Amino acid sequence: MKRYSAWNVFRNGLSDQKKWDRVWRDPDPKKSYDVVIIGGGLHGLATAYYLAKNHGIKKVAVLEKGWLGGGNAGRNTTIVRSNYMMPDNRRFYEHSLKLWENLSHDLNFNVMFSQRSHVSLFHSPAARDAAARRYNTMRVMNSDGELWDLNRLKREVPHLNYGPDARFPILGAAVQPRAGTARHDAVAWGYARAADSYGVDILQNCEATGVTRAGNQVVSIETSRGLISTKKLGFAVAGNTSRLWRIAGLGRLPIESHKLQAFVSEPLKPLLDQVLAFGVGGAHFYISQSDKGGMVFGGDIDWYKSYAQRGNLPIVQDVAECAMSILPCLGRVRLLRHWAGIMDMSMDGSPFICKTPLSNLYLNAGWNYGGFKASPASGWFFADLIANDQPDPIIANYDLDRFSRGYNIDERGAGPDPKLHG
Amino acid sequence: MIRINCPFCGFRDHSEFTYGGDASIVFPDLDASSEAWIDAVFHRDNIDGVQRETWHHVHGCRMWVVVTRDTVTHEISAVEPAHQGIKLVLEAMTGLSSSDEDQQP
């Protein structure tokens, strides 16, 4: 792999930037691997990278049925934060945020991680108290959190609807300054390039269609590019997890597939410096501005279970109403694109990185709509689990059996109904 | 927009309804084993294809209905009252089984 550096950009400039290598190879599948990961999204690619880098396991393949980053990896609104409350999630997402802070250097690829603050509005004294509790919890665990009063908020984010006609008058905001956004495609490409440089085979257009077992062990995987045998197998297919679980003959999971939409507007001059979140009285809305100037935003899932990667109109209206109530200056801005991805919504809103009923199969799933920020830590701990065949204490409760232990990691306190988690 | 043919109100936009969930769930007896309860409460088939699911016509007649819908195409093939007794009365009144009248207009 040719390293990216100012010097190399200059040197290649002498040959019109035409002599760069391919960013990653396009190999044919080998007959067998030490580890095969199904799913070429962020979690699968990060897992392959950390398997090679942290554990020296390099005979690894990542199978992707479409193209790299064509799933939720390339469809999300790119919010990264670690302001979680439940102890398991606090530790996990803080570890992830720390990995984000050095990711561009680690991968030698600019993932455009921008720690521009996550600003979560509150609209009542009770909500302010809840926010204060959450942010105190974070500070006790050595993360960062601030409460902004109305004066500070007006200074930092001047364009919000502070008027007396606001349906939900704004009182202030809970803020995580180290939170922000990153460029999702760059994260997929950066992990792919770095994994490839260790010898990992990234196999695109390679769909897993069957899992051959001998008793409770996986022997090989049937794919659209032939039979591939492997010593260990990992699933990291987000919204398609239940499909693959059935293919492997394993029955039911505490997961439902729902779809989430996202929207981007035409490019505007700089308007919003932070990530803004608005959630009150049934409204749910988050927005940031991309480096190209587009307003990137989203809201709730589509409410009914779905495997269709296209969104419905009532949510378009809901989201537009939220936008208008909080940032009325967007009223005449045109939408450029909107799309949807299939989310692996879990029964308590928290993920699974765990062993399975098959001795050499490992599961990574249940990311709800929070899996972008999780990608580095998810790959880190999934690689560790696969390499050592036992979970790090930080992910010990991200197992499929937690419900039978009566242990739910339910940030929202919403109960066992996947559509209610976020 | 999905259009749901409510057996009581006729064709309505799905935005008049709220989605309940998987209608295939059968809760076990109260004294059943905790494994049976954990399975019913937490585990789902999560079908990619035709499934039966509950919807509540909350901005209409407020009745619960069972919808048979393809989760990939969103095509609906049947809508019937969730309550078995009401379903039987309705069928006796109209001489139809509710799943016969599934054609979208």
Ligand SMILES: Cc1cc2nc3c(=O)[nH]c(=O)nc-3n(C[C@H](O)[C@H](O)[C@H](O)COP(=O)(O)OP(=O)(O)OC[C@H]3O[C@@H](n4cnc5c(N)ncnc54)[C@H](O)[C@@H]3O)c2cc1C
């Ligand atoms: C609209 C939207 C907004 C979001 N916003 C945020 C956000 O702001 N912040 C945040 O933290 N998270 C967000 N998320 C969630 C985040 O994007 C996902 O949780 C995360 O990307 C999932 O992990 P992944 O990247 O590995 O999944 P994916 O990119 O979906 O990867 C799974 C891959 O598996 C492949 N695959 C499936 N079946 C097979 C098979 N049989 N064989 C081979 N390959 C297969 C798929 O093609 C896919 O590429 C959002 C998601 C969406 C859809």
Ligand SMILES: [Zn+2]
């Ligand atoms: Zn009705």
